[in-house]
Amino acid sequence: MGRLPKHDKMGMKKGPWTPEEDLKLSTFILQNNTHGSWSTLPSKAGLQRCGKSCRLRWINYLRPDIKRGDFSLQEEQSIIQLHALLGNRWSTIASQLPKRTDNEIKNYWNTHLKKKLTKMGIDPVTHMPNHQQSKYFTNLCHVVQWESARLQAEARLSNPNCATKAPPPPPRCLDVLKVWVEANPGVEISNAMFNGFLASNDQPQNSTGNHRDDWVKGTMKNSHKIEEHTYPDTNYFIEEGDDLFSCWNVLEDGHLNCWDCL
DNA sequence: AACGTGCGCAACCGCTAGTCG
DNA sequence: TCGACTAGCGGTTGCGCACGT
Secondary structure (H helix, E strand, C coil), rough: CCCCEEECCCCCCECCCCCHHHHHHHHHHHCCCCCCCCCHHHHHHCCCHHHHHHHHHHHHHHCCCCCCCCHHHHHHHHHHHHHHCCCCCHHHHHCCCCCCCHHHHHHHHHHHHHHHHHHCCCCCCCEECCCCCCHHHHHHHHHHHHHHHHHHHHHHHCCHHCCCCCCCCCCHHHHHHHHHHHHHCCCCCCCCHHHCCCCCCCCCCHHHHHHHHHHHHCCCCCCCCHHHHEECCCCCEEEECCCCCEEEEEECCCCCEEEEEE
């Protein structure tokens, strides 16, 4: 993996890092409790690398607080949802996924998630279904719901007068609002918009949705985390099991219909 | 076994924003 | 205000490996 060692015009080494170089870099930073100035670090640490290369190696590989290995289903979902909201702002997305680096998330998106969404009939750029007849469409109802909420939030931002008319977004929305605000400094959040972002579990929007939620919770009382995945004012909700997600909707006669499992 | 091909990911490159004198 | 310098970000590259033929 990596590249063959090369040197640039200044005689700085390029290419894959050796275990000895890793050791030198880690030891220097840990002993000093700081990397200090990246541009002066290489000479101080006895490395023939440019500061930029040292910084990247530390941040993406050597830092003790990074998690490596497969992404969990929850992490995958977070990436998809945050990408729908933020686009290719990998560092912002990474800031919401503890112990993951932007480079790792970017690679995972480009090599796994993009293909996965495409296969499921979802455009990975717009996060919209390519065609509603896709046999995978029903599997992704939560993704589509999410995108719908995002568009509603954007509409509310551009036209505050519509804020109270828009239906409430999916769960975990306050977390998302927080991310959105961090990613869009300077944009003011009106009270109406904030209320619109509140999860209905905290502040039920209307009696119909509340009644339905109660009914769903009562019916599915053996399900775990059901509240987290119930989409208010819609017919859809997600049941999270130990290692799979089931997509359900409530039929007009009150029966539950399982669409599919993820 | 040999070869070709595609994939995964570490590392690089170029650009931008922030800071400081 | 301007230029130099630095840090950080996102896009791209290229090598090693796995897998298919």
